[in-house]
Amino acid sequence: MYRLMMLTVAGMILMGTAHAQPEFDDTPPAVREWGFRPFEDDVSMTNPPAFSWRQQDGARSYVLQIARDEGFTDVLYEADEIDLFVHCPPVTLPVAEHLYWRVAFVGEEEQSEWSQVRAFTIDEEAVDFPMPGREELLSRVPDEHPRLFVRPEQLPELRELAQGDLSELYEGLVSRCERIMEDPPPTEEPQRYPEDIERGSDEWRSIWWGNRTYTIELLDSAATLGFTRLLDGNEDYGQMARELLMAAAEWDPVGATGYRYNDEAGMPYNYYFSRTYSYIYDLLTEEEREKCREIMQVRGEEMYNHLYPRHLRSPYASHSNRAWHFLGEVAIAFLGEVEGADDWLWFATNVFFNAYPVWSDDDGGWHEGASYWAGYLNRFTWWADVQRVALGIDAFKKPYFSNAGYFAIYAMPPNVPQGGFGGLSERRSAENNRGIMTILANQAQNGYWMDYVERIGGPSPTGGYVGFIRGALPEVERRSISELPPSRVFRGTGLAYMHTDLTDSRNDVQISFKSSPFGTQSHGSEAQNAFLLYAYGEQLLIQTGRRDHWGSTHHREWMWCTRSVNSITVSGQSQMRGSAEALGEIIAFDSSEGFDYVAGEAAEAYPDGLVDQFTRHILFAKPDLIIILDELETPEPETFDWWLHSPEEMQINGQGDIRVEVGNAGAHVNMVAPEGLVLSQTDQFDPPPRERVQLTQYHLTAETTEPSTTMRFVTVIRPHREGEVPPTAAEAEITDDYYAVRAEVDDGEVIALWRLGVGETSAMGLTTDGDVAAMRVSGDGEPGAYMVSGGARVEFDDR
Numbered sequence: 001m002y003r004l005m006m007l008t009v010a011g012m013i014l015m016g017t018a019h020a021q022p023e024f025d026d027t028p029p030a031v032r033e034w035g036f037r038p039f040e041d042d043v044s045m046t047n048p049p050a051f052s053w054r055q056q057d058g059a060r061s062y063v064l065q066i067a068r069d070e071g072f073t074d075v076l077y078e079a080d081e082i083d084l085f086v087h088c089p090p091v092t093l094p095v096a097e098h099l100y101w102r103v104a105f106v107g108e109e110e111q112s113e114w115s116q117v118r119a120f121t122i123d124e125e126a127v128d129f130p131m132p133g134r135e136e137l138l139s140r141v142p143d144e145h146p147r148l149f150v151r152p153e154q155l156p157e158l159r160e161l162a163q164g165d166l167s168e169l170y171e172g173l174v175s176r177c178e179r180i181m182e183d184p185p186p187t188e189e190p191q192r193y194p195e196d197i198e199r200g201s202d203e204w205r206s207i208w209w210g211n212r213t214y215t216i217e218l219l220d221s222a223a224t225l226g227f228t229r230l231l232d233g234n235e236d237y238g239q240m241a242r243e244l245l246m247a248a249a250e251w252d253p254v255g256a257t258g259y260r261y262n263d264e265a266g267m268p269y270n271y272y273f274s275r276t277y278s279y280i281y282d283l284l285t286e287e288e289r290e291k292c293r294e295i296m297q298v299r300g301e302e303m304y305n306h307l308y309p310r311h312l313r314s315p316y317a318s319h320s321n322r323a324w325h326f327l328g329e330v331a332i333a334f335l336g337e338v339e340g341a342d343d344w345l346w347f348a349t350n351v352f353f354n355a356y357p358v359w360s361d362d363d364g365g366w367h368e369g370a371s372y373w374a375g376y377l378n379r380f381t382w383w384a385d386v387q388r389v390a391l392g393i394d395a396f397k398k399p400y401f402s403n404a405g406y407f408a409i410y411a412m413p414p415n416v417p418q419g420g421f422g423g424l425s426e427r428r429s430a431e432n433n434r435g436i437m438t439i440l441a442n443q444a445q446n447g448y449w450m451d452y453v454e455r456i457g458g459p460s461p462t463g464g465y466v467g468f469i470r471g472a473l474p475e476v477e478r479r480s481i482s483e484l485p486p487s488r489v490f491r492g493t494g495l496a497y498m499h500t501d502l503t504d505s506r507n508d509v510q511i512s513f514k515s516s517p518f519g520t521q522s523h524g525s526e527a528q529n530a531f532l533l534y535a536y537g538e539q540l541l542i543q544t545g546r547r548d549h550w551g552s553t554h555h556r557e558w559m560w561c562t563r564s565v566n567s568i569t570v571s572g573q574s575q576m577r578g579s580a581e582a583l584g585e586i587i588a589f590d591s592s593e594g595f596d597y598v599a600g601e602a603a604e605a606y607p608d609g610l611v612d613q614f615t616r617h618i619l620f621a622k623p624d625l626i627i628i629l630d631e632l633e634t635p636e637p638e639t640f641d642w643w644l645h646s647p648e649e650m651q652i653n654g655q656g657d658i659r660v661e662v663g664n665a666g667a668h669v670n671m672v673a674p675e676g677l678v679l680s681q682t683d684q685f686d687p688p689p690r691e692r693v694q695l696t697q698y699h700l701t702a703e704t705t706e707p708s709t710t711m712r713f714v715t716v717i718r719p720h721r722e723g724e725v726p727p728t729a730a731e732a733e734i735t736d737d738y739y740a741v742r743a744e745v746d747d748g749e750v751i752a753l754w755r756l757g758v759g760e761t762s763a764m765g766l767t768t769d770g771d772v773a774a775m776r777v778s779g780d781g782e783p784g785a786y787m788v789s790g791g792a793r794v795e796f797d798d799r
Contacts, residue, residue: 022112024104025054031580032316032521034355038101038120045362045399047126048077048093050354051101052086053115055313059085059105066093066101070117080106084347086312086354088131095122127397131353134346138335140391141345145281146230147332148274149385149469155230161472162231169461169468173228176464177237180225184240185218187247190256190265200549202692211265215257219248219272220464226279227465238283245276249291253298260302263319270299271326271382274333289337296330297338303327304344312347315355316580318368318522322376324351325383332390349391352383357400359518361492364403367516368523369422370411374436377404381439382466396444405440405449408433409481410488410497411512414455416505417539420512420532421495423523424547430505434460442470447479454478455503487596489589493518494528496589498596500623506537506664509623509719515584515600515616520560520577527575528584528602529616530565533626535719538665541566544645544697546689554689563643563699567602568614568630568713571638575605582606587615588772594785595774596620609635619774621750621785623719624726627741627774629754630713637707642677642715644669644700652679655702657728664722672732672741673714677702716743733763740764748778751796768794 029035037052038044051064062082066089068074076099077089093099098121102114132140144152162170190211197204225241228234248269251257259266277284277292284292303323311320328348331341357380359367366373384395395401411420412430419425419432433452438459441449453459461467480503487498494516501508512532518524526543533541543566545559560577562569576582581604588599597619603611613633620626632640644650644658650669651659655677658669671677681700689695704711712734718726727744739754740763752774755761760769765777770791776784783796 021110022058022105022107024112024115025056026116027054029054032314034313034315034358036115036118038118040118040120042120044120044122045126046129047095047122048089048091048130049120049122050086050088051103052312052354053103055085055309056105056112058107059112060108061106062087063104063106063111064101065103065114066099068096068099070100070119072100072102072117084312084350085309086350088350088353090130090133090136092128092130093122095124095126097121127399127402129353129397131349132391132393137349137391138342138345141332141335142390143336145333146227146278147335147390148278148329149382149389149466150230151389154389158469158472159231162468166468166471169471170228170231172463173224173231173465173468177225177228177234180221181236181240184244185221186214187218187244189251190214192256192261200551202690205549208262208264211256211262212268215248215265216268216272218244219269219276222248222276223272223279224464226276227468230279231468238280241276241280242283242288245273245280246288246291248273249288249295253295254302258302259299259323260306263323266299266303267319267323267326270296270303271329274330278333293334293338296334297340300327300330300334300338300344301340303330304340304347308347311351312355315351315358316522318372321356321358322379324348324356325380325386328383329386332386349387349393352387352393352395359493359522359524360400360404361490362399362403363488363490363492364400364406365490365493365495366407366422367493367518369425370408370419370433371424371428372422372523373407374428374433378436378439381436381443384443385466385469402444405437405444405446405452406484406488407490408437409448409452409484409502410490410499411495413499413502413505413508413510414452415537416510416534417537421514421524421526421530421543423525426543426546430456434458435462438462439470441476442473445474445476447477448481448484450476451478451481455481485591487591489586489598491586491589493524494584494586494600496586496598498591498598498618498620498622505534508534508536509620510534511596511618511620511626513586513598513600513618515586515602517583517585519580519582519584520575520605521580521582522578525560525578526565527562527567528582528605529600529614529630530562530567531616531618531628532566533667533717533719535667536665536721538663539647540660540662540665540667540719541717542645542647542697544699545685546693546695548690548693552690553687554685557687558685563641563701564645566644568632569641569643570606570610570632570634571707572641573606573610575602576607588617588789590772590787590789592785592787594622594776595787596622597772597774597787597789599772603633610638617754617772619752619772621745621774621776625743625745625750626717626719627743627750627752628713628715628717629739629741630711630715632711632713634709637709639707640704640711640713642671642702642713644702646698646700649683649698650681650700652681652700655679658700661722666720666722666724668718668720668726668728670716670718670728670730670743671702671713672716672730673712673734674704676705678705679703712739714739714741716741718745735763737761738763740766745776748776748780748784750774750776755791765796765798766794767797770794
């Protein structure tokens with residue numbers, strides 16, 4: 001039960017007897033645990049926030065209180081009998097500078113002590129997003145079928161549209177149905193893995209993924225036939241759908257397509273089966289319905305028992321982040337017909353409100369990279385449609401989803417050659433985003449996202465019955481992405497993207513930077529403080545390797561290692577691989593017309609206290625100069641390797657003259673400091689990918705020779721178009737009070753200054769009260785564009 005408390009409450013009486021109450025376990029979350037949310041002093045962009053806490057031993061239920069004061073004499077909201085260790089109130093809260101929350105658990109006989117009190121704020125611009133209570137939520141699902149993507153009362157309108165505005169999409173459905181009728185998919189149950197097969201081998205992969213595609217072909221065909229029959233009453237389609245569905249119902253629910261045996265086959269089996277069942281419910285006999293319910297009870301329980309409660313406690317498992325909403329589809333289709341379906345739906349909705357998405361931030365970033373962003377969001381948009389129709393919940397009111405499309409725009413502007421950081425992103429181009437961005441633009445009604453779609457080849461509507469339903473959405477008014485700031489930081493995922501031209505990668509210089517609080521776990525395995533450089537439509541400085549199979553030797557021991565990216569190893573040691581503890585953080589970001597600046601800290605990413613400080617600063621004097629300053633401190637003397645990678649062999653004429661040329665672009669690299677670096681280059685991977693992967697990339701190492709506890713690297717990079725010859729001169733001053741860099745550019749020079757103390761700092765003619773300042777100075781000594789971070793003033797005097 002829950003109550004919005006409008007009166008002052010004094011002397012709150014705790015349940016229990018005079019003896020000591022059970023303690024509430026306030027232990028901070030372990031790595032990969034969701035923990036207590038809102039965090040202390042958190043600012044919520046939703047009203048109300050989603051609350052979560054540590055699951056308590058012996059708890060039968062929980063009590064949550066929200067108050068205006070730390071003493072809880074003015075309680076605004078109270079909920080008891082909470083069955084999960086998460087809760088999103090069904091009512092909004094007052095917008096106030098500080099509110100306070102606490103929670104207790106109720107055991108067999110008494111209530112525990114209260115948890116620690118935590119303060120939070122609801123932002124003035126927070127979106128109202130209360131979660132329906134359990135009874136209200138379940139009551140929203142229609143009693144009759146269909147229930148998934150469409151309600152029974154919507155069918156007359158959809159039938160009209162099929163003969164009118166959506167006739168072209170309808171004819172596409174009919175054409176596919178006719179092909180299925182002419183050549184129905186096979187229905188034999190897929191094979192299990194042979195007993196002696198090696199997991200991860202090519203043979204294993206063939207069965208693992210092959211069973212997925214086989215299952216989808218069968219049950220998506222059935223769902224397509226069933227849905228089309230709802231539009232036009234074609235009983236031949238309906239009977240074929242029935243035959244296919246009941247053939248699949250004969251498969252062992254914990255066999256080759258069982259969720260725990262092979263989730264890549266089990267997940268699509270479960271949601272496509274549920275859709276078909278709901279679309280042809282009226283054609284099935286009661287005996288057939290009961291057969292379907294029996295097998296989906298087994299399959300649904302298998303998913304639920306795997307996901308609950310672990311996914312609410314630790315929601316970072318990659319596959320589980322789609323499994324929960326597929327379970328939600330099963331729950332809606334079989335609600336009131338299968339025991340436990342109400343619990344499944346309640347769980348799925350609580351995941352959405354309280355613990356999803358996890359690889360993201362409110363700004364729209366995505367830790368796992370563009371490929372997994374697209375794959376997971378594409379599937380999630382099904383749930384967005386399903387819950388909007390069946391439950392009346394609009395996913396795109398949530399802050400992340402209202403910003404999700406900006407990630408693609410900044411990570412992959414039009415005509416970008418590949419997707420940047422994240423698993424499989426090297427195989428993804430901007431054009432590959434047409435489908436997902438068309439969906440997001442239409443569902444969110446966002447004109448910038450639609451403009452991006454138009455620039456990468458135009459809308460690519462969803463096919464099939466889902467596309468037919470989405471065809472009824474309003475047209476989106478286009479707004480040019482040229483109106484957006486050219487650079488953006490996604491702080492919660494530790495990603496920054498700096499651009500000169502967001503509208504076309506062929507005219508753009510793009511720097512991508514990663515320093516992530518998610519570590520190097522899951523599909524965001526690249527090391528911290530790594531950067532990428534693309535210029536004029538070409539990849540110049542890249543991450544390397546090619547995933548031949550998840551977790552293969554090459555994947556784990558090259559691609560997960562620091563030496564595969566443009567970062568720094570310490571005495572040959574990598575940052576921690578595939579670890580949630582390999583932490584980075586973007587500690588500064590500034591963007592202006594002439595300069596962009598980002599800084600990341602990644603000391604915690606290295607193992608066993610190896611590094612005390614690794615701060616990487618990147619200053620971008622747009623469009624032709626990049627200064628990288630690296631500060632490293634270690635408790636013991638160490639050597640340091642500065643890594644650089646390119647798709648083409650680099651020309652090395654000493655550390656001050658390294659040339660990268662790729663297609664229509666190039667870059668000159670000057671490793672200004674320290675002097676005496678030992679350079680080497682190879683095109684070998686250690687270890688290499690499997691033989692079927694043919695890949696050549698080049699890896700440069702700049703190694704210090706004398707162990708030291710302090711190291712400062714200064715590197716100047718000048719991106720340019722093919723045929724251009726940029727200036728090469730640069731110098732650096734490294735003192736206890738400041739770092740200063742001067743570098744020539746075509747029209748003069750750029751001076752950058754980092755202050756190490758307080759007050760004003762001066763060097764190379766530049767004076768600032770900021771932490772970082774930079775200025776472009778003409779050949780005549782006239783000050784031009786400038787930036788200052790952490791201060792207010794920068795001046796130039798060439799005397």
